Amino acid sequence: MNDRHEQWQAAERLALTLIEGGLQRMSARTLAVFLFTDQESVTAGEIADRLEASAGSVSGAIKSLLTVGLIERLPAPGSRREHYRLRDDAWATLFTSxxxxxxxxxxxxxxxxxxxxxxxxxxxxxxxxxxxxxxxxxxxxxxxxxxxxxxx
Structure with a gap:
């Protein structure tokens, strides 16, 4: 088993914990992608591919995470897609919201x-x-x- 596979298993376990704590399933899984990605930012399409989920469900999860302040949109010059990342101060922002x-x-x-x-x-x-x-x-x-x- 490679390290990346182990990381994504840990991400799914984290998502399950978040779900048990009351977060919606797709929002929890999407948040896990943001926490475990090795990329600076991700697109909705990349999240959908990673989670093998529909674009609509990922879009709803992103909207939810944006609303509570956990993630933010990033400028992506030259890209036609929206890019997102976990906010640097995500947890304090969430608590404040x-x-x-x-x-x-x-x-x-x-x-x-x-x-x-x-x-x-x-x-x-x-x-x-x-x-x-x-x-x-x-x-x-x-x-x-x-x-x-x-x-x-």
Whole structure:
């Protein structure tokens, strides 16, 4: 077995782990390609070939990964195809983009609190939910700042 074959097996295992963690199957497999490629950038066609997947499913996965900030488009002078790569600061970017999820959770908790009575157990659970997400949102900037200081 060659090293490249072992790397792609590891990529598929990583994709399975990401799927178990809640990522869509094709997004997980596409992210694994970005993590394990030895190329500076890849095209959607190259990903589709590597994964033996349809262009449409790869296109959806790329859009998803672009939306959360894990990958970025690169200029490719002379090429008619879009080129993509994993962002240098992908993981911090992903975590930062999750602030929109935290904001949505805060809003949902607030709406639930407004719709319940003070002594209601649901009201208490929703109040705790709102307090947790407010705490988390307040801690994220300092956490990301420490991460950047440690990794620069």
């Amino acid at each position: 999750q602030n929109t999820v935290i904001q949505a959770m805060l809003q949902a908790a607030a709406a639930g609190i407004a719709a319940t009575e003070t002594g209601d157990p649901a009201h208490q659970r929703l109040t705790q939910m709102r307090a947790f997400y407010a705490f988390l949102l307040g801690e994220l900037p300092a956490l990301l700042n420490r991460w950047h200081q440690q990794n620069t």
